Amino acid sequence: MPVEKNTREFDPNIVTDFRDRMSYSSYLDLDTLLRAQRPVSTPPHHDELLFIIQHQTSELWLKLMLHELRAASAALRADQLAPALKGIARVKHIQRTLTEQWSVLATLTPSEYAEFRGFLGNSSGFQSYQYRAVEFALGNKNRRMLSVFESDPDALALLTDVYEAPSIYDEFLRYLHRAGYPIPIDVVQRDVTEAWVLHPELVPTFVSIYQDASANWAAYEACEELVDLEDNFQLWRFRHLKTVQRIIGMKTGTGGSSGAAFLQKALELTFFPELFAVRTEIGS
Ligand code: HEM
Numbered sequence: 668m669p670v671e672k673n674t675r676e677f678d679p680n681i682v683t684d685f686r687d688r689m690s691y692s693s694y695l696d697l698d699t700l701l702r703a704q705r706p707v708s709t710p711p712h713h714d715e716l717l718f719i720i721q722h723q724t725s726e727l728w729l730k731l732m733l734h735e736l737r738a739a740s741a742a743l744r745a746d747q748l749a750p751a752l753k754g755i756a757r758v759k760h761i762q763r764t765l766t767e768q769w770s771v772l773a774t775l776t777p778s779e780y781a782e783f784r785g786f787l788g789n790s791s792g793f794q795s796y797q798y799r800a801v802e803f804a805l806g807n808k809n810r811r812m813l814s815v816f817e818s819d820p821d822a823l824a825l826l827t828d829v830y831e832a833p834s835i836y837d838e839f840l841r842y843l844h845r846a847g848y849p850i851p852i853d854v855v856q857r858d859v860t861e862a863w864v865l866h867p868e869l870v871p872t873f874v875s876i877y878q879d880a881s882a883n884w885a886a887y888e889a890c891e892e893l894v895d896l897e898d899n900f901q902l903w904r905f906r907h908l909k910t911v912q913r914i915i916g917m918k919t920g921t922g923g924s925s926g927a928a929f930l931q932k933a934l935e936l937t938f939f940p941e942l943f944a945v946r947t948e949i950g951s
């Protein structure tokens with residue numbers, strides 16, 4: 668094929684007959700995936716597809732985040748810190764993608780959203796069971812959140828599993844305990860369904876790790892990875908809040924909350940408070 672036609676040669680061995688072969692779309696079940704965008708607005712509003720795809724892609728990434736967090740927790744439980752850190756590194760990249768993705772939705776103007784918001788009824792991201800599962804997996808347990816899923820047994824089952832399991836922070840603290848670090852026994856044996864709250868007696872343990880990083884490199888590196896994870900999570904929350912403010916202002920939410928004010932309060936939540944408290948104690 669002459670190059671001046673600006674056309675690529677079709678290599679002779681390129682496979683074209685997929686009657687008895689696995690193809691791209693059959694492997695990925697694209698028919699199911701691409702049939703799953705079903706706008707509800709009538710007449711159909713152009714921008715509803717953006718809204719749906721933004722959420723669906725977020726849910727896919729949340730699914731992978733959960734998968735990786737589960738594996739990272741299992742690795743910690745087996746004293747395998749390196750694979751756990753590799754998993755956390757992947758989660759951090761997913762978080763960056765999710766946070767970056769807000770800029771696409773921010774192109775939705777208040778007037779465009781107002782044209783189909785009424786069709787959303789009481790549905791809300793508040794009812795994202797995968798998002799809640801990620802929060803639980805990171806240690807922000809809250810039994811009240813389970814009530815939202817009473818009419819969805821599969822979601823409730825998934826979320827209850829994560830609710831009853833130790834968080835990644837529980838697993839990390841247990842790992843440190845086994846590695847000989849001073850971790851109080853009541854921390855190791857705590858009721859893991861309770862939300863984690865600051866345990867001041869853990870701060871000196873982290874101070875000693877940070878003050879002699881080279882002697883405690885594995886623990887030190889893991890602490891910093893967890894700090895990144897929390898930092899990234901907060902950046903996502905912040906971008907959500909800012910997107911919500913520019914699109915619906917101070918309107919109450921479809922899920923029944925006060926809206927932006929409710930989301931603002933989430934910015935005060937923390938997963939690993941001791942890893943931030945340690946900052947105050949380092950140096951002079
Ligand atoms: C036009 C865009 C959006 C608006 C106006 C919006 C608005 C809101 C509001 C007002 C809430 C509070 C709950 C309520 O009463 O409804 C909320 C919660 C939530 N939204 Fe959105 N949202 C938007 C996009 C998204 C997207 C793209 C996601 C991605 C999955 C998302 C995920 C969530 C989650 C997980 C919560 C619960 C947060 C928490 O419990 O702290 N939202 N949203």
Ligand SMILES: N[C@@H](CC(=O)c1ccccc1NC=O)C(=O)O
Pocket residue numbers: 722784787790791792793915919920921922
């Ligand atoms: N809570 C939003 C509605 C909303 O954003 C939403 C609706 C259905 C499914 C996901 C959503 N995303 C985040 O809350 C609102 O009050 O406008």
